[in-house]
Amino acid sequence: xxxxxxxxxxxxxxDGRITVKVVRIEGEVIKLGIAAPADVPVHRxxxxxxxxxxxxxxxxxRSGAVPRLFTKGVAPGxxxxxxxxxxxx
Amino acid sequence: MNCTxxxxxxxxxxxxxxxxxxxxxxxxxxxxxxxxxxxxxxxxPFLWLQAVGNGKLAFLAMSPYVALPSYRPEIAExxxxxxxxxxxxxGLIFNIVTVxxxxxxxxxxxxxxxxxRRTLVAKQVIPLNAPEYSVAHPLPIxxx
Numbered sequence: 001x002x003x004x005x006x007x008x009x010x011x012x013x014x015d016g017r018i019t020v021k022v023v024r025i026e027g028e029v030i031k032l033g034i035a036a037p038a039d040v041p042v043h044r045x046x047x048x049x050x051x052x053x054x055x056x057x058x059x060x061x062r063s064g065a066v067p068r069l070f071t072k073g074v075a076p077g078x079x080x081x082x083x084x085x086x087x088x089x
Numbered sequence: 090m091n092c093t094x095x096x097x098x099x100x101x102x103x104x105x106x107x108x109x110x111x112x113x114x115x116x117x118x119x120x121x122x123x124x125x126x127x128x129x130x131x132x133x134p135f136l137w138l139q140a141v142g143n144g145k146l147a148f149l150a151m152s153p154y155v156a157l158p159s160y161r162p163e164i165a166e167x168x169x170x171x172x173x174x175x176x177x178x179x180g181l182i183f184n185i186v187t188v189x190x191x192x193x194x195x196x197x198x199x200x201x202x203x204x205x206r207r208t209l210v211a212k213q214v215i216p217l218n219a220p221e222y223s224v225a226h227p228l229p230i231x232x233x
Contacts, residue, residue, distance in 0.1 A: 039112065048116060051197065051199060051200035051213070054185070054200065055116055055197075056117050057187050058148050058187040059148065060148055061145075066135055067191070067194045067228070068230065069231065070231055
């Protein structure tokens with residue numbers, strides 16, 4: 001792992017298109033400003049890992065039985081049960 | 090648009106079907122950028138997200154409002170721009186379901202998928218208020 005020392009308001013540049021700047025230092029909390037193109041996703045690692053693991057656990061075989069839900073009374077305000085309704089035909 | 094209603098009986102059963110593009114893939118599956126989204130009426134309220142070109146990669150998904158009518162993910166401005174959403178009515182939100190057993194299933198409310206209905210481009214986003222929601226929100230499953 002590359003380790004660089006930076007002071008407040010100093011930055012690093014990654015791949016000529018991503019800038020990470022130390023914006024504020026408050027005790028143990030360091031605020032970083034990240035400027036990256038729209039096609040570069042930036043996430044907090046713990047949230048990214050949580051969702052990635054959830055996605056991996058969710059891979060489902062199409063042949064498996066689909067559970068049946070109690071939907072009556074569960075979702076009185078549900079706009080629609082057909083999530084594809086309104087898509088361009 | 091690539092949306093068609095499949096009528097062939099040997100295929101995916103009757104029901105709406107369309108191909109959506111996910112330029113960033115799903116978190117952990119960044120290499121899969123194209124999915125078929127379809128629903129079978131008998132499996133309501135679920136729908137399927139099937140990776141194009143990888144028959145083994147499929148996800149069950151659903152409208153989050155069936156599970157939690159008060160669900161209000163705050164979509165970041167960058168995500169709305171990425172998707173080219175011109176108004177809330179252009180967006181469609183659905184969430185991935187994990188089947189954990191015959192009597193147990195959960196839905197990921199922390200990482201919803203937002204689809205632009207007009208362009209059929211979608212992204213799995215992390216809403217600004219993601220800490221309010223669980224990756225494993227329990228679903229009310231009917232017993233046998």
